[in-house]
Amino acid sequence: MVIKVENLVKRYGELIALDHFNMELREGEILGLLGPNGSGKTTAINCILSLLKYDKGEIQVFDKKMSPVAYDIKQDIGIVMQNVAVFNELTVYENIDYFCSLYVPDKKKRQEMVEEAIAFAGLGEFRKFYPHKLSGGLLRRLNIACGIAHKPKLVILDEPTVAVDPQSRNNILEGIVKLNKQGATILYTSHYMEEVDQICTRIAIMDRGKVISSGTNEELKSMIGLGEKITVDVPGISREAVEGIRALPNISKVELSGNTLVVKSKKGRNNLGAVLHYLEDHNIAFGKLYSELPTLNDVFLEITGKELRDNV
Template sequence: MATTNDTTKAANGAAAISVTDLVKRYGDALALDYLDIDVRPGEVYGLLGPNGSGKTTAINCILGLLTYDGGQVRVFGEEMTPTNYALKRRIGIVPQDVAVFNELTVQENIDYFCSLYVRGNTERKRLVNEAIDFVELGEFRSYRPRRLSGGLLRRLNIACGIVHKPELIFFDEPTVAVDPQSRNRILEGIQELNRQGATVLYTSHYMEEVEQICDRIQIIDHGRQIALGTAEELKRMVDAGERISIEAPTLTGDEAAREHVMQTLGRLACVRSVDWDDGTLDVTCEPGEHDLIDVLQALRTLDVPVGHVSSRTPTFNDVFLALTGTALRDN
């Protein structure tokens, strides 16, 4: 059965966001270097990059918060301008830094942000109640933000950004510094908004989140695109295979035997490199389906007793590291 999200994708071929040859300079520094971004209606689109890569600059240009030096930005086929209020009504923003009023209650905060887009009291009341129910803050509606936990505060931040039912929602690291339960609830909420038809542009420093919810992922660095595709497509771009760690205590005191084992493993077609680290063989393999079996079979043939064995296939963080030279979490 087709979901609302599937129907939206099929029915509307125009881009939700179309960025072409975008250039932004700060003096002599080139922040955006002829950057293209193409977000399809109804998808969850991940925009990733190290600090200083140009993500925030690109988003601010899309939202009309920054002027730019060249290129074109269109949202739902229209140019974003400071006075294009009809287009702004179709957009929601959930910033990384919680942006609510401490003097107002949960309900008052959500109502205030809704009032920026919706004038009618009856409709606004309905939307506010729906947003409160959506983020499950009903029992906290009379609380002021200072009384909320970090996770609940993030949910309030989301409610304020989505209360007017936007078609396009920008989520900028919405799960920073929240507990696992709140994090899962937030991700489920984003997926539900997407199923209801919202297009989502999502940034995060948590690779597992990106793999979990994003249809396509664009990695940028130094203001230009490094890679674009699904998580699996991006993994295939990087020539990374299985990494196997094998405890081999009998080789610790026998250097000649250790060298013979390492050379033998190194000659296997599936093995790229073999290292020794304090009683453990670290084997890096070529991409393949039977790497662990082949390595263990070789050790069995060599009569090498093995202890603990662990195997790790390439992660999306490995992909990011290979493409940009830095780990996203450590920026």
């Protein structure tokens, strides 16, 4: 087990930030810690890294008890903070070399590692740039390069794509998958469900300081009673027609909001064909139509009764 957290409790005065938080990260996984802002993701990471005192619980990393002086454990950890943590007076190359030197004393070996990290982050042409000359996306990539240059076995990324443009975000996500393929185990926190959906092999959903559900993407979606969701623009549809659609087989819910009709199927079922046929057979004019499978937001909504997005 790379990380094992049991019954972790962390209080800030009256506020319980982590409420008997449990988590396991196995070797080779990309575990996504998904939750709205304030759900306790960063607090959990800071406790795992022994930066924060906690009130109760056990934390093991690489099957050893984690502590502030567990330098042998820290040697194999790479951390990418939520906020960019680099020296403004050092260039891209110097920053990466500085942080790498804290793990790798051998200069020659380090040079190779720094070059690899620069290539990995796509910062080759910016190696002599100072951080204030970099765009937000490049700065994030530098932040990542500083965290992973020493080739850690465990990489912890705390919301590394906040305030990053879509292109840079894709680069970062691809990089994380690449790191994982190179052998690193990844703990990834985010409140963007699409990211977690895209790259994580396992997901733990957090709310109010505890993991409320965990599993693979498919496992989580299969936990809830929803199947396909069809959204269609139907200007002027009659009440009878709405009731007709509701009467179709495997339909769990039909909602009309203005001209937009949302049809939700029962778990594991697809109704796109049946709905289309109904509309055509009854000469109901329709516009934009699309179908989607349940998302992690639906999972979060079903478990907590609130939208994940609303909390972002």
